[in-house]
Amino acid sequence: MDLQKKWSTYIEAGCDEVGRGCLSGPVVAAAVILDENFNQNMVDDSKKLSFKTRMDLDQYIKDNVKDYAIAELPPGFIDEHNILNASIHAMHQALDKLTIRPEFIVVDGNRFHPYNYIPHQCIIKGDSKILSIAAASILAKNYRDKLMMELHHEHPEYGWDTNFGYATKKHQQALIEFGPTKYHRRSFRLDYSIQDECD
Secondary structure: OOOEOOOOOOOEEEEEEEOOOOOEOOEEEEEEEEOOOOOOOOOOOHHHOOHHHHHHHHHHHHHHEEEEEEEEEOHHHHHHHOHHHHHHHHHHHHHHHOOOOOOEEEEEOOOOOOEOOEOEEEEOOHHHOEHHHHHHHHHHHHHHHHHHHHHHHHOHHHOHHHHOOOOOHHHHHHHHHHOOOOOEOOOOOOOOOOOOOOO
């Protein structure tokens, strides 16, 4: 897919988040400022790429962009502030961590809160239209997938090494059998009898 590389003549940061619909784990966001010579035809919406392709692209993106940053917010923050606000705040945190200050921000989706008086544009399906957003989606998803695979070793019964916290049948069945962990989002609808204490 031929993604649009530059939205404007300004220093542009593309932002995306992953993990909004998960029952467990953090929401993760990334911000990417492309180098003008960035050229990788395989970069696309992370949801359209295989696990292997995404992981292969990860280091290429990090090595060939002007700047990138990744941020995460835990389930407790999501439960307190709701998933939409947590997702936007995670994107703000990723922007905070950039060493280059962007002059324009492009965001996947249709909701964003103003950031440091920098103009922004929300783009529905932006991760399949704008290259900087696509790169951000890959970095965010890879970071989160690897994190959930690490957490799987702590709680293998939930299958996080394959479902990454999403509501698969195995994940839901494990919630019924074992209850929630400290990594689950209590504000989400979980098909289990809520226990007073996390496992």
